[in-house]
Amino acid sequence: MFALCLPAHMGEADLNLLERVVKRRRLLRRGELLFRQGDRFHAVYAVKSGAIKSFLPVEGKTPLVIAFHLPGDLLALDAVGTGFYQYGARALETTSLCELPFDQLEALGSVVTSVQQQLVRLMSGQIRRDMLLHRLHCRTSAAGRLAAFLVNLSAHFARRGFAAAEFRLPMSRSDIGSYLGLTKETVSRLCTDFQQRGLVSFARKHVRIRDLFELERLAELPAAADR
Amino acid sequence: MFALCLPAHMGEADLNLLERVVKRRRLLRRGELLFRQGDRFHAVYAVKSGAIKSFLPVEGKTPLVIAFHLPGDLLALDAVGTGFYQYGARALETTSLCELPFDQLEALGSVVTSVQQQLVRLMSGQIRRDMLLHRLHCRTSAAGRLAAFLVNLSAHFARRGFAAAEFRLPMSRSDIGSYLGLTKETVSRLCTDFQQRGLVSFARKHVRIRDLFELERLAELPAAADR
């Protein structure tokens, strides 16, 4: 259970210490807010089950989706130095989280070296993934973006020990569009296109990867490489 | 000098300790490599002067630009957990750097709390900026992206105590294009367009922001908001 909250290679003793830091579990229903942009920062969160989206309100428009957080992900690592949450966070479905008050985590880190090193490694991993995402968003072609998005998701689930080829998309087409810088219509069209080409099957929110290799090929090359 | 390498609010004593960690200064000329993707990770770098680009080789195509690193920026924070550099790094102009061997930095951190906390804060800042970049790249309109890019640069220089309205672009139009997911032609066209509209002046690589407010307005709204 804790391996999910802070998936480390720690000793028993350290784990027990860490356990004291975890303040409480929070349970959110679909659509509920975890925190708003500008709220006072006091804790990072670990997603245990469900899904969260980070978003940025844009006046007069639907909010911009910044990130999706799935089981095993940490939220709000970006707020550490600032004192305030930088983005809003909303549950996409019923979601269970661990709350980790940051001052306590930091205090614990200065005593227990492994906790501190783990924290640094976690943040490094976050940075790495963000840069990967950048790479994802640089591709100009919409098909490449969606393919990369799906491959990324698949890899994420595989890393967490879930099925890599079959999973549920907790977010709407609009959310995916907002996240990838595309319209929901384009996302929808690409989904049916991918399906017709036998790359993936969509059954409502259920996804089944049928040709990961081809999908990766689509995702790999920037812009129009598959002509 | 050290304030630039690891801009912290540290005591004298801690700074002296930190000084021992800084192995050596490196000086790169335009076009020279700092490290390649896949090289064994051993140190993070702090840019003192000049500019570096992180890039990802793409077979058969020009490399994809992942990030620009200007004076005051840290490089390779994303490689920490992995043991290998995730991206290549190349000097865009004559560039001077501090090399910080990471194992020593980490060892120092487990003794000196302020170093450790500073490291965490630095990484958090990196994550925050990456998420901002995501926001930048989500805008579908090319004008919005370029405007956001320029505003970002301006803010970066301002934060570092340099002139916010007048600076040098160390990277080529192609690099900007690769970074923003646009072609160099589009970047070029937008530059002349911005100039004709009195938003910025370009004189070769020199940039002068003339109407920051309007530029921010362009950058703010995703997609077509200025019609």
Place this chain on the structure above:
DNA sequence: CGATGAGTTGAAACGTCTCAATCTACGTGG
């Protein structure tokens, strides 16, 4: 001074967005 790479400009092709209509699944209340 000529060679080379970066930057600019033009015209046509292509891809994505926009707007609109339709369809589906789902939760609500009758």
Place this chain on the structure above:
DNA sequence: CCACGTAGATTGAGACGTTTCAACTCATCG
């Protein structure tokens, strides 16, 4: 249990913006 309302998803047609390919200019540097 069904009918309805609503939000999400799909599909189509035209408008618009960006890419592509090409020619050309301009600096820089040997």
